[in-house]
Amino acid sequence: MPANLPPQYFEAEKRYRTAKDPEEKIEALQTMLAIMPKHKGTDKLHAELRRKIAKFSQETERKYATARRTGFYIKREGAGQVILVGPPSVGKSQILAALTKATPEIAAYPFTTKVPMPGMANFEDIQIQLVDTPPIGHKEIRILFANTLRGTDLIAIVVDLSLESLNQVENTLQELKGVRIEPRAEGMGQITPGSYPKKMLIIGNKNDQEGSHDNWKALYSQYFRFFPMISISAKEGKGLEELRTTIYHALEIVRVYTKTPGSKVNLSDPMVLRKGSTVEEAAESIHKDFRIELKYAVVWGSGKYEGQRVGRKHILQDRDIIEFHT
Ligand SMILES: Nc1nc2c(ncn2[C@@H]2O[C@H](COP(=O)(O)OP(=O)(O)O)[C@@H](O)[C@H]2O)c(=O)[nH]1
Numbered sequence: 001m002p003a004n005l006p007p008q009y010f011e012a013e014k015r016y017r018t019a020k021d022p023e024e025k026i027e028a029l030q031t032m033l034a035i036m037p038k039h040k041g042t043d044k045l046h047a048e049l050r051r052k053i054a055k056f057s058q059e060t061e062r063k064y065a066t067a068r069r070t071g072f073y074i075k076r077e078g079a080g081q082v083i084l085v086g087p088p089s090v091g092k093s094q095i096l097a098a099l100t101k102a103t104p105e106i107a108a109y110p111f112t113t114k115v116p117m118p119g120m121a122n123f124e125d126i127q128i129q130l131v132d133t134p135p136i137g138h139k140e141i142r143i144l145f146a147n148t149l150r151g152t153d154l155i156a157i158v159v160d161l162s163l164e165s166l167n168q169v170e171n172t173l174q175e176l177k178g179v180r181i182e183p184r185a186e187g188m189g190q191i192t193p194g195s196y197p198k199k200m201l202i203i204g205n206k207n208d209q210e211g212s213h214d215n216w217k218a219l220y221s222q223y224f225r226f227f228p229m230i231s232i233s234a235k236e237g238k239g240l241e242e243l244r245t246t247i248y249h250a251l252e253i254v255r256v257y258t259k260t261p262g263s264k265v266n267l268s269d270p271m272v273l274r275k276g277s278t279v280e281e282a283a284e285s286i287h288k289d290f291r292i293e294l295k296y297a298v299v300w301g302s303g304k305y306e307g308q309r310v311g312r313k314h315i316l317q318d319r320d321i322i323e324f325h326t
């Protein structure tokens with residue numbers, strides 16, 4: 001073992017030894033590899049780390065294949081993917097049924113949902129993918145579904161407001177932590193190294209039930225600083241339009257409509273971009289070379305821009321209309 005390795009190397013090595021899944025092992029090994037100085041004395045170690053990465057990569061490939069085969073890998077579709085997670089019987093399947101055309105099984109007994117089920121929810125002129133899930137406390141489900149969770153755009157924690165709700169959120173966050181997913185929320189503290197930071201929101205369901213008001217108040221005061229939150233009744237259809245809007249905003253995306261010079265704007269099928277995207281990023285998302293060819297753009301919308309010429313670095317707002325000039 002070469003002596004001149006920095007402390008971060010040993011931290012990563014410790015993470016490697018305690019890692020529970022192959023992705024985490026790979027992540028730690030890659031960190032070790034990046035930190036390690038490269039010279040004759042480290043050649044052997046270098047090769048050994050690479051060999052281990054290759055081995056664990058094969059393992060993740062096998063895991064992916066199993067997840068796909070068994071329906072536990074859900075491909076992202078539409079303007080964004082939102083996964084509903086939470087304790088059993090809180091109404092996750094009911095929410096999917098209320099917002100999309102999907103027809104999940106909904107029942108008063110727990111563990112009715114055996115595999116994740118996607119559906120498309122309309123929000124104005126775009127579609128957002130919602131995914132209903134079996135409770136992730138189940139070990140097998142956790143292993144097979146972890147990759148979809150880690151790659152998703154937004155996690156919606158669903159709780160039953162007719163019951164004490166704080167511990168429902170706590171337990172769900174704990175389970176997510178078990179697959180190394182932590183909330184990406186300002187003021188919630190540091191993320192554990194090697195974890196996946198995720199945007200999250202909280203849905204309090206069954207607000208038609210007795211006691212739900214008090215449970216919601218307690219829940220809200222605890223979490224409103226960190227997460228977008230909404231109280232609904234999926235069964236009675238209360239708050240569903242607000243839920244669509246809350247999900248849309250939590251995704252932090254914008255819609256931009258394109259127009260070619262001299263023709264009318266295409267007001268259906270907007271481009272969907274990350275909030276804060278610039279004109280040149282929009283161009284690039286259409287075509288890689290487009291960014292280079294781009295000279296300027298004309299933008300309508302955002303109040304003060306009515307057919308105004310803007311530069312590459314101009315930040316686009318939701319519902320802007322853009323005309324590219326090359
Ligand atoms: N009162 C009330 N019951 C609901 C609501 N949403 C779901 N339920 C009921 O709660 C039970 C569990 O719902 P389900 O969607 O299967 O829960 P899941 O296990 O989280 O998918 C079912 O009996 C539903 O009819 C709601 O908003 N209000």
Ligand SMILES: [Mg+2]
Binds near residue numbers: 094
């Ligand atoms: Mg269900």
